[in-house]
Amino acid sequence: GAVVSQHPSRVICKSGTSVKIECRSLDFQATTMFWYRQFPKQSLMLMATSNEGSKATYEQGVEKDKFLINHASLTLSTLTVTSAHPEDSSFYICSAYRNEKLFFGSGTQLSVL
């Protein structure tokens, strides 16, 4: 089946630094990818929709200047958390859409100290 690889699985960084998370579709091309985050004991929430070759669409309340999304190719989308702060600590998951199905990465646990 289709595989989505997400890297890194876990990252710890200092407050004020930037962190990049990669999401790759390994055996298919994905024109649309999605980024979710989940705070402890809360729902998995959609942050943004990433479309290859165009600007991402952000959900209400998500700061586009803080969460930079780049979808430069049909197999790679990246999420950069800029100037990370402790409140950005969360579990981030990407997914790719293909043939009316969603395929998910295994997630990235971000801890900002």
Place this chain on the structure above:
Amino acid sequence: GDSVTQMEGPVTLSEEAFLTINCTYTATGYPSLFWYVQYPGEGLQLLLKATKADDKGSNKGFEATYRKETTSFHLEKGSVQVSDSAVYFCALSGLTGGGNKLTFGTGTQLKVEL
């Protein structure tokens, strides 16, 4: 807006026990409903789905019935195995989401012991 509420975990069961994980939803219109499973170290995988009222989704011994009157989509399995230990997410795809924009619940961790 759309929302999904599912029971908090962790749920700990002995092997061969009966499993129920409750899920209720709020949405306008007639959403499609899903259960996803995430095994340790892996991405979420679609377990089953139902697209209209009274539909029953089933897979790997799991099943869930779309109950419009109670706005519920409870997940059940008659006899769980240790290999079913995972996190289970209930989700819906509403009017504004099309088929690819999902609203998730919080996830319920299931631990099955020998």
